[in-house]
């Protein structure tokens with residue numbers, strides 16, 4: 001049902017004359033001399049029921065030729081429907097057809113289409129219940145993100161999409177170049193390239209966010225992120241959106257606190273603002289998701305160190321595909337064991353071995369672990385990765401060198417430590433992982449409008 005109409009019902013001014021526009025979902029012809037049309041305009045989950053009498057001048061010529069997908073404007077009277085408890089219907093007095101839809105060819109028929117198949121129809125899947133709901137959830141979580149940070153005096157920062165820094169040091173950058181690489185034999189001389197250096201799409205806005213946090217105090221980014229990792233999992237995209245808050249004068253405890261409040265804020269907003277969409281996910285995608293999310297709002301998140309996590313996993317008697325020992329990067333199966341079986345609540349794992357974490361994380365006194373944190377959630381595993389940043393110039397230089405990186409490339413980042421350095425911390429939340437978590441959708445490709453994954457960039 002159209003959002004606007006919802007408002008009208010609230011103000012209970014039925015018998016209202018109005019025009020509703022949208023796309024036809026179904027048409028059912030009754031023997032009583034009229035047709036039921038289910039009209040959806042995407043503004044909210046429900047469709048509007050239209051009664052189209054055969055007295056309409058275009059009933060025989062047009063209405064009886066309306067098939068799913070066609071677009072209409074219906075003018076008439078809004079009335080309480082006789083059968084339904086609170087439902088209403090629009091009694092059409094005039095129907096204008098914008099565009100017909102070919103029943104033989106329209107792919108979105110009544111029969112259920114798999115999400116895989118829908119990915120090949122990405123231009124039409126927005127018209128389905130699932131993708132309508134996913135898109136409205138994304139919108140709600142985006143708006144709530146801005147509200148959350150704005151209420152806490154964080155400034156929204158736009159960081160570069162094209163950059164020369166591989167911030168995560170994982171070598172997973174897409175290259176950006178205007179050189180015709182097919183014409184170059186041997187080594188590429190990047191001094192002839194557009195930026196006179198090798199450049200790529202950003203894997204994280206963090207280093208730039210640190211720069212501004214060390215000037216404005218609190219900032220956050222919300223932008224696209226690109227990773228050329230060849231992973232074919234249900235939790236990885238090549239292009240995804242990340243929210244990265246960064247706080248000056250803050251340590252890892254502040255960071256964990258912020259992450260916890262943020263997750264709870266998003267869930268609260270979603271449950272309040274998208275009840276119909278969430279009802280759909282609960283009924284059709286993941287039973288009990290509303291209950292699980294509600295529980296989380298009051299839950300205490302478990303906090304353990306990496307060393308404790310490894311200990312728990314080693315003693316668990318659980319058969320893992322990847323063996324556990326101190327020093328490994330926790331796999332998704334390990335993360336899920338911790339949150340789903342061991343603690344049954346989100347888990348914040350801190351103080352990871354330096355070997356498996358990025359160069360900018362603050363070294364602990366043991367010289368073996370860094371002040372990192374991952375927030376793990378049931379059903380999905382890592383949803384947030386963060387850390388307290390190394391603010392000590394000598395330690396940071398030592399770390400950059402020991403990782404075989406070039407100090408000269410980071411001169412500007414090092415400057416932040418030379419001129420009035422401060423303890424600071426931040427994290428990155430993968431927006432699509434959050435949408436997955438909140439909707440129960442199995443595959444991350446199905447929570448973004450146009451997914452980019454290895455081999456897929458159509459539309």
Ligand code: ATP
Nearest residue numbers: 227235236237238240382383384385428429430433
């Ligand atoms: P993972 O170990 O799950 O691959 P990561 O440790 O590489 O993730 P970070 O560099 O910590 O990820 O990025 C911060 C957040 O961004 C992650 O916690 C996750 O929510 C999200 N994220 C990372 N990689 C991807 C991806 N390829 N697709 C979607 N979201 C991602």
Ligand code: MN
Nearest residue numbers: 374382384385
């Ligand atoms: Mn991570």
